[in-house]
Amino acid sequence: MRQRKIIKSILISSGLFSLILTGQALATPTSQALSYTCAGCHGTNGASNGSAIPSLAGLSKDYLVEAMEAYKKDERSPTIMNRIAKGYSTKEFELMGDFFSNQPVHQNSGQKYDSAKAKAGKKLHKKYCSSCHSEGGTITDDEAGLLAGNAALFMEYSLIDFHDGSRDMPRKMKKKIKKMLKRDKDAFDKLVHYYSKGE
């Protein structure tokens, strides 16, 4: 397992990964060449230290590919990702997924938060969200994104969009959010402070 990871990372860093996976000549750019272009917005190797644009480092391949496919169809209420996603094929999304899923998960530890709210947010998360977003949503194999330590504003925007219907969410998540907001109308604010703090 370990050895496989090392070889994989050598292949990625040498740009030969796509060649091996597809067995084709390099008709498309390498996974590295494609993914390096995202860093100006998402941070080097997808590790964002800004408060709005989310991290890509460590996202699972399937999650990233699905997100890109959705943006390509103008879904998910994007500002700019739809315009960017339209520049690539599914195969190129997969190559990007190979690259970013091989980066360590990154939490932005430099975000401001209110300790009391963050504490309350953590509680809410545990109760309503952790069945799908385990360990604060830092286990990206859950295929549900990265929550704790991700860009706080993106978390806030996502929650707003889920809530006003401009971004689709799983039915069960919708139910939990409804239940949570019924008990605590300030729940989103608290959750966002928790995600700013990170795990």
Added chain:
Amino acid sequence: MSNQHNRRNFLKIVGAGGVATTAALYTPFAIGGASKKVVIIGGGMGGATAAKYIRMMDKSVDVTLISADANYYTGFASNEVISGERSLTSITFSYAGLRKRGVKVIIDTAADINAQARTVKLASGTSISYDRLIVAPGIDFKFDDIEGYDARVANEKIPHAWVAGSQTKMLHNQLRSMKNGGTVVLSAPPNPFRCPPGPYERVSQMALYLKHNKPKSKIIVLDSKDKFSKFGLFTNGWKKHYGYGTDNSMIEWIPAYKGGRIEGVDADAMTVTAEFDDFKADVINIIPAQKAGKIAFTAGLVNDSGWCPIQGNTFESTIHKNIHVIGDASIASPLPKSGYAANSEAKVCAAAIVALLNSDKIPDPSFVNTCYSVIAPGNGISVAMVYAYKNGKIVKVKGSGGLTPDEQFDKKLRAREVEYGYTWFHNITQDAFG
């Protein structure tokens, strides 16, 4: 696909690629062998990114960066320093991060290049040799096109502020000391130039400052063009926030066909001479026509256009071998002369140089460009595009990119674009200098 399978395939392909590849892949550090020395002239957006990424891709490459100054001031976000929305410190970056990555940083000016001997001569007299040279000097100005304007006038009284730094601060101070009801004249350059939306973002930021602090003042834009980047988005934004198009407009835009092209400036009388009229002003900001940075001319890397022709997958000069030109100085169109483009080009160039030094296949490049502008608080806009390399040329990928939608004003998304723009600034500067 099993692990073994993976590995066997891998060896087969490497085998076909030759011994050098195998060695390069299995030993991350050079064991004697070919020297891999890269020298980079200019530690701006292009040069700094290239230095970092070469070191990230291959630690065995010896990278030396020559920067004229110990600090770099980003052009992007500098319009917000002019309006007082942010400090000059917030756009200042040092080379400490690159040094930590093992980049040798020399604070000096490259005076000349000997392409045959593969050496760079520094102003201090030292000579440095290279296997591959990256030239990323940014821009220089065609002062001769404007009578009465030169580098000295720009430094002392009428800033261009198109290279960020002391002139950025000066322009901010001039706005601050101007009287309420004063006139600002801004002259926008002809194509091609650094950051196509930049002059109009600057006009927006100046208007923002004046609206809050000196609302009776006016900005006259004398343009050498009849249209400009993000035209609809900017003019609609000016209508929304600054009364554009009404009798009370804070901004008046005079395109070339209405006499916007300027011919000269009188620094003592504070007047600008345009094609049909003279304009008297309290603050003058002239953004002259541009060309590649001086060293590109000294080294003979430019063609008749005043910019450097390059190969789109390596950024190697088509004039001199082993010299690569990236960023504003290069002819990389359809990529614009922008910070994002320079960052993207630097990575393509870095990957190509690492491949060339290791006798590997040159990877197929991919590029992105983006430019965020803030018209007013809560009103951020952007342009984006994806580029590929096809049949020896850099091309736009059909269907990708475009502008922030403007059919109707989406308050929620416009406010988000301001925030995304701030993260972009943070992440792109870290991507280059961190």
